[in-house]
Amino acid sequence: xxxxxxxxxxxxxxxxxxxxxxxxxxxxxxxxxxxxxxxxxxxxxxxxxxxxxxxxxxxxxxxxxxxxxxxxxxxxxxxxxxxxxxxxxxxxxxxxxxxxxxxxxxxxxxxxxxxxxxxxxxxxxxxxxxxxxxxxxxxx
Amino acid sequence: xxxxxxxxxxxxxxxxxxxxxxxxxxxxxxxxxxxxxxxxxxxxxxxxxxxxxxxxxxxxxxxxxxxxxxxxxxxxxxxxxxxxxxxxxxxxxxxxxxxxxxxxxxxxxxxxxxxxxxxxxxxxxxxxxxxxxxxxxxxx
Amino acid sequence: xxxxxxxxxxxxxxxxxxxxxxxxxxxxxxxxxxxxxxxxxxxxxxxxxxxxxxxxxxxxxxxxxxxxxxxxxxxxxxxxxxxxxxxxxxxxxxxxxxxxxxxxxxxxxxxxxxxxxxxxxxxxxxxxxxxxxxxxxxxx
Amino acid sequence: xxxxxxxxxxxxxxxxxxxxxxxxxxxxxxxxxxxxxxxxxxxxxxxxxxxxxxxxxxxxxxxxxxxxxxxxxxxxxxxxxxxxxxxxxxxxxxxxxxxxxxxxxxxxxxxxxxxxxxxxxxxxxxxxxxxxxxxxxxxx
Numbered sequence: 001x002x003x004x005x006x007x008x009x010x011x012x013x014x015x016x017x018x019x020x021x022x023x024x025x026x027x028x029x030x031x032x033x034x035x036x037x038x039x040x041x042x043x044x045x046x047x048x049x050x051x052x053x054x055x056x057x058x059x060x061x062x063x064x065x066x067x068x069x070x071x072x073x074x075x076x077x078x079x080x081x082x083x084x085x086x087x088x089x090x091x092x093x094x095x096x097x098x099x100x101x102x103x104x105x106x107x108x109x110x111x112x113x114x115x116x117x118x119x120x121x122x123x124x125x126x127x128x129x130x131x132x133x134x135x136x137x138x139x140x
Numbered sequence: 141x142x143x144x145x146x147x148x149x150x151x152x153x154x155x156x157x158x159x160x161x162x163x164x165x166x167x168x169x170x171x172x173x174x175x176x177x178x179x180x181x182x183x184x185x186x187x188x189x190x191x192x193x194x195x196x197x198x199x200x201x202x203x204x205x206x207x208x209x210x211x212x213x214x215x216x217x218x219x220x221x222x223x224x225x226x227x228x229x230x231x232x233x234x235x236x237x238x239x240x241x242x243x244x245x246x247x248x249x250x251x252x253x254x255x256x257x258x259x260x261x262x263x264x265x266x267x268x269x270x271x272x273x274x275x276x277x278x279x280x
Numbered sequence: 281x282x283x284x285x286x287x288x289x290x291x292x293x294x295x296x297x298x299x300x301x302x303x304x305x306x307x308x309x310x311x312x313x314x315x316x317x318x319x320x321x322x323x324x325x326x327x328x329x330x331x332x333x334x335x336x337x338x339x340x341x342x343x344x345x346x347x348x349x350x351x352x353x354x355x356x357x358x359x360x361x362x363x364x365x366x367x368x369x370x371x372x373x374x375x376x377x378x379x380x381x382x383x384x385x386x387x388x389x390x391x392x393x394x395x396x397x398x399x400x401x402x403x404x405x406x407x408x409x410x411x412x413x414x415x416x417x418x419x420x
Numbered sequence: 421x422x423x424x425x426x427x428x429x430x431x432x433x434x435x436x437x438x439x440x441x442x443x444x445x446x447x448x449x450x451x452x453x454x455x456x457x458x459x460x461x462x463x464x465x466x467x468x469x470x471x472x473x474x475x476x477x478x479x480x481x482x483x484x485x486x487x488x489x490x491x492x493x494x495x496x497x498x499x500x501x502x503x504x505x506x507x508x509x510x511x512x513x514x515x516x517x518x519x520x521x522x523x524x525x526x527x528x529x530x531x532x533x534x535x536x537x538x539x540x541x542x543x544x545x546x547x548x549x550x551x552x553x554x555x556x557x558x559x560x
Binding site for chain 1: 148149152153178180181182183184185186187188192195
């Protein structure tokens with residue numbers, strides 16, 4: 001029997017709030033999703049001005065990062081033409097995201113969930129996602 | 141050009157919090173989604189213990205209620221065998237929900253969004269959704 | 281080699297305008313779609329106030345009526361529990377519509393396209409669709 | 421509560437007519453779609469000779485441009501191998517289009533909808549889409 005640790009609903013809201021604070025700081029309204037370690041959505045927020053296309057993209061970045069235990073920008077690197085995971089970005093009906101902005105959330109060496117952010121540039125999305133990760137892992 | 145009113149992110153969180161309070165009161169952890177008047181997701185929360193299947197169901201109930209401007213339980217009534225809208229429940233890839241728990245949110249006679257709730261019985265889902273609606277419309 | 285007759289773009293707009301005129305007459309803003317005899321969309325209009333869910337539903341009603349050469353309300357009758365086509369409404373990813381409002385357009389005994397209407401009751405949708413059919417077939 | 425502006429049905433037809441005029445001028449029959457600011461379809465026309473594959477592509481280009489508030493050819497540039505948004509083109513089940521021909525329609529600094537054009541080369545599609553945009557924004 002396995003015992004798994006995962007983010008709870010309060011953790012998810014805490015992560016979203018930290019990410020949204022960073023989004024406001026850099027002036028880019030974002031879609032922010034938090035998933036559990038199985039890739040299933042716990043919480044989501046589209047800030048006023050966040051893009052409609054980014055609803056699905058943020059959820060799928062978080063899904064990818066948590067369920068694959070890998071940052072989406074890392075998939076971006078290994079899925080370039082000629083690289084080993086080339087083509088992985090259309091897997092799972094396109095849900096496997098290879099664009100930066102999805103990060104796993106790791107506590108005590110274990111992936112307990114993930115965050116996905118979308119609406120800015122991939123660099124901005126990643127910065128905001130990192131703020132969410134830091135909020136939950138800085139004290140652990 | 142049309143001018144439309146829609147829920148903002150703060151409204152959506154307010155609706156979710158009111159619904160979650162009712163869910164705790166009746167002792168059933170829920171998935172709760174809030175969409176804008178175009179059916180696009182604004183916010184979502186899966187309470188601890190909410191069902192994984194209910195993630196999509198809550199989102200689709202909210203989508204249906206806001207985008208069709210009709211409560212999902214009303215679709216349930218008119219889509220029974222022999223009734224006029226029989227079969228509508230498999231439309232839009234199954235996204236059109238005919239199970240209770242999705243309600244439009246109407247302010248000043250205009251649908252400005254919707255709420256979808258899932259994890260309990262349809263009656264419980266509907267009761268929790270109504271608490272979310274009441275929170276935003278009681279003062280209007 | 282086959283030679284097929286099908287509605288052209290001008291016909292499709294003519295059908296939509298006739299249907300929209302009827303929709304205004306009965307006071308229900310509609311989504312109206314016209315497809316060719318292969319089920320492929322030629323033209324679509326969402327009148328102001330037409331439902332967002334009805335975009336897909338109108339297109340799929342027209343697809344069904346033209347590509348299956350059968351009115352969607354006829355599918356409703358033969359897909360009731362115990363009837364021969366029971367269950368057909370979830371075919372093709374739910375695209376096969378069994379709710380009234382989709383009608384084939386027949387000229388000289390040949391199906392040359394179809395119309396799908398959604399946003400009202402199935403009876404209203406069907407009445408508006410019929411006005412579209414009549415416009416193109418009354419003189420033929 | 422937010423207040424948003426969006427194209428109405430008459431605007432959408434006006435945009436399509438302007439784009440179709442340009443399409444005839446360059447001699448390429450097109451599929452032309454117009455969506456609202458939430459990405460939902462308002463109107464569509466497949467000119468005689470427009471491609472069947474382009475039905476979905478035009479709709480998805482318009483969806484992308486309006487809902488992401490970005491021209492699809494810009495996504496093409498930033499999603500090249502090695503570029504930051506590499507791989508974004510398979511997001512949302514492939515609906516996020518990175519091929520030119522989708523443009524947001526902006527009025528008074530606000531995205532109020534979008535247009536998507538397909539059947540020609542991407543450069544032709546973009547030229548025709550631009551004619552649609554110009555028609556509605558030239559006076560603003």
